[in-house]
Amino acid sequence: MAQRFQNPTPSLRWTIQLLILAIFLVLFITTTYRGGDQINYPINVFFSIDPLAALSTLAASREINAFFWPSLLLAALTLLIGRFFCGWVCPLGTILDLARPCIPAHPTRRVPSKNLKYYLLAIILTVSLFSVNPAGIFDPLSIVVRSLTVVGYPLFSITVHGVLGPLVRWDVPIASGSADALLSAMKTTVLPFHQGYFFLAGLSLAIFLGIIALEAVRPRFWCRYLCPLGALLSLIAGVSFLKRKPAALCARCDKCRQACDTDAFSTDGVFQKGECILTLDCVRQCPKKKVVYSIGRKPKRTGPVMSRRWLVGSLFSGLLMGPLLSIAPVRKLKDTLGIDALIRPPGARDEAAFLSRCIRCSECMMVCPTGGLQPDLTTGGIEGIYCPILVPRVGYCTYRCTLCGQVCPTQAIKTLTIPEKLVTVIGKAYINMDRCLPYAYGVNCAVCQEHCPTADKAIAFKEVPGEVTTDGDQLKKPVVIYDLCIGCGICEFKCPVGGTSAIVVTSMKTQL
Amino acid sequence: MRDGKNRSGYPLFSDLLDRRSFLTRALCASSLTLLAGAVALPENLFAAATSTLSVGKGTNYKNAVIDAIGGIGGIGKFISGGERVVVKPNIGWDSPPQYGGNTHPVVVKTIVEMCLDAGAGRVLVFDNPCDDARRTYATSGIKAAVEGLKNPKAKVEYIDDNKWLTRRLPRAKKLAEWTFYREALEADKLINVPVAKNHGSTTLTLSMKNLMGIIGSNRGQIHWGIDQKLADISSFIKPALIVLDATRVMLDGGPSGGNLGNVRVTNRVIAGIDPVAVDSYGATLFSMKGTDIGHIVRASEMGLGQIDLSKVRIIGG
Structure with missing residues (x-):
C-alpha cells in the first residue's frame, strides 16, 4: 500500500520555507565573532547537506570529508520522494518565491532547454575531477551566503546606521536616547559588531538580482534551467520512488502544467519526476481532484532525455577548462615565485589543495573580525574568483583568532588551535623606505612596531647614533625581523601613512 | 542707532x-x-x-588600590553622590592579565566598586583599543570583572562611532584640534587607570599615554611628534583622579607584550591627581626618571605638573 501524500494547504509549504529561511538567516548572523574563541552555530551546517558541494569536493580533493555525511541523507530522501529540497528547503528557492509576485512577468517565447542545468553540472563535475573545484560559483547555498555576506548584510547595516546614527549624533532629547538604545540592542543581536565591506559587492549584487530578475521570464528560472544542485537532485529524483497519478496530462486539460512552477512535464505531457519540486500546486489546482502523489513500491525512471551531443560536449569543455586555466601566467607564477597579494587565510592548504576544496561560500569573510578577508577577482587567477584573500590594508589577521578555519565547511582552511595559529605564517612584511616616515622624512613614528602582536616583536628599531629626527630626537628606523614575522598585516593596516602603506605584507613566506 | x-x-x-x-x-x-x-x-x-602621590603595595591588589586612594584622601574626595563617572583603564590589547598589556581587572573592578560606594550615579568603563574590542574586553578580564559586580550602574561599553566630538585644544602647541569620545568629555569625573609598561615609540606608557584611549580619528598620526601631542592632550583632558596600575610592569616588548619573561611583578598601585608626578614616579619602576621620557618632559614644560619627585609628597612610597 503506497503511502499517500496529504493535500497540504499552500500555507504549510510557506511556513516551512519561511521557517527554514529564518533559521538560515539566524545562523548566518551568528557566523560572527561575539566574544568567544569558538563559533558554536555557524551557517556551515547548511553546506553539510549539500550533495553538490560534497561531490565536487570529493572529486577535486579525492578525500572523503566526514563533514558532508548529512548530504547522503538528503540524497536518500530525494531518492525516496524526489526534489523536495528545491521546493521546500532551499533558501534561494524561497527567496525566488518571495520575489516573484513583485516582478512583472515578461515571458519570452523561447527558453533554454531544461537540460541546460545537467550540462552545467557535467562541466562542473568534470572540472572538479581534473583541476579546481568550481561548484561554489554556482551552488545556490554558496550564492545566497555570498550575496548576503558581500552585499546584503553590509547594505542592511549601513542603512540602519544611516538612519539611527545621525539621531544619536544630533543629541535630540528623547529621540537620541532611544536611537542609542535601539542601536545598542541591534548591535548585540542582528547587526554585526564590526561591519566588513567587500570587493565584488557590485558583481555579487548583479548576479543575485540577475537570478531574481529571471523570474520574469519563467517562474523558478534558475531552478529549472541553471541550478547545478537542482540538476544533481533532479537526476536522483528521476529514478526515485516518487509516483504521481496521473502520469501525464489529461486530454484537453493543461491546468497542471499552468500551475507548475517548474513545468515538470515533457513536451508531450508526460510527468517528469526530476523536474518536480513538490510544491503540490497541481494537486490543489486539479478541477477533478485527480492528482495524487505517493511513494511507489519500486523506483521508476522518468527522464531526463539528454542530448548525447551536448553531454559529450559538456564533458569535453570541462576537460578543456583545466588547460584553459593553465595558459594564464598566473598559474605559472603561483607554482614558482608566487604572487604578492595572494595571501590566503591562516590554515589555508597549499594553493592547489585549497582550490580543490574552497566552495567560495564566503563564510570566512563573514566571520573575519576585521573584514580583511576579501573575495578575490583575479589575483589568484580566474579560477580563484570569490576565494578568500587577506587584504591587510582593509583588515588584518587577528593574532589569536581561528574563526575562519572553524567555519570553513570543506576545511580548505584548516581549523587551527590557538597555539598553532600563533606560529602560522601567511606572509611576510617589508618596509617601503621611500614612504616610511623615519626613513623618508626623518620623523619618528613606530606605529607598526607598537601593534606587532608576536610575543617577541617582529619589528625592531635600528638606532644609529647621530641620526636624529627633525625634532632633534634619536631617529628610530623600524626593521622587520624576518624570522619572527607571521604576516598578519596589522602593521600594514595601522600604518598611518596615507594611501599605500609604508609597510606591506606579501605572500612570500619561505624560510630564509 | x-x-x-x-x-x-x-x-x-x-x-x-x-x-x-x-x-x-x-x-x-x-x-x-x-x-x-x-x-x-x-x-x-x-x-x-604641592603634588602628592600615594603608593599602595602588596599582592592583594584590591587593598593596594584602596590604600593608594586612601593616601590622598579617599574616593569621597573625588567622587560625589549622583555623579556620572568614567573609568578609563587600558583595555588596548588582546592579552591576558598576567602579561601586563592591560590594566589589571582587579584594579579596575575595585575602583568601580569604590565609585559606586561613594554614590556615583553611573560608572562607565571603556577604551578605544588597538586590537579588536570584543577580544580585548574579554581577554583582559575587565569586562567580566566589572559585570561581575552585577550593579546596573556599572557599565562596560564598546566605543560607538556616533559619539566622537571634535574639540579645539586651546593650550596645545602642536595638536590644534582632535576628536574625543563624548562620554569622556561629558562625564562629571574621569578616572584615568593606566597600566605601567614599555612602549616602542614613547619608551614608557603611563597615565598621559593612556588618554589616547579616549581620542578617535587616525590615531597613528598622533605618533608623529608624539611627545608634544601627548602633552597637548593632557593640557586639555584633566582626569579627576589617576590610579596607575603597577602591580606588574612590562619591561620590554610593549605596548602589546606577550612574553612573560619581560614582565616583572612589582605589586604597586599609585594614586594621584598630577599626571606629570604620577608618570615620573612610574618611570622609576623602570629604573628611569621622568626627565628621560619625552612626553613627560614636554608636559612638565607646559606646567602640567611636577616632574621633580624630590618636590612631590609621596605617601607610602
Missing part, C-alpha cells in the same frame, strides 16, 4: 548693541578672561608645588 534701513524684519546685530556698549562689553569680557587666566596660572604652580 536705529536708522530705519533694516527692513528685513529681523533685528540686526547693530540693532541690539550699539558700538559703544559693544566695545565696553568686549573690553570687560576680555579683561575678565585675562584675570581668570592670571588666577589660573598660580593655581597651576600651586598644584605643582
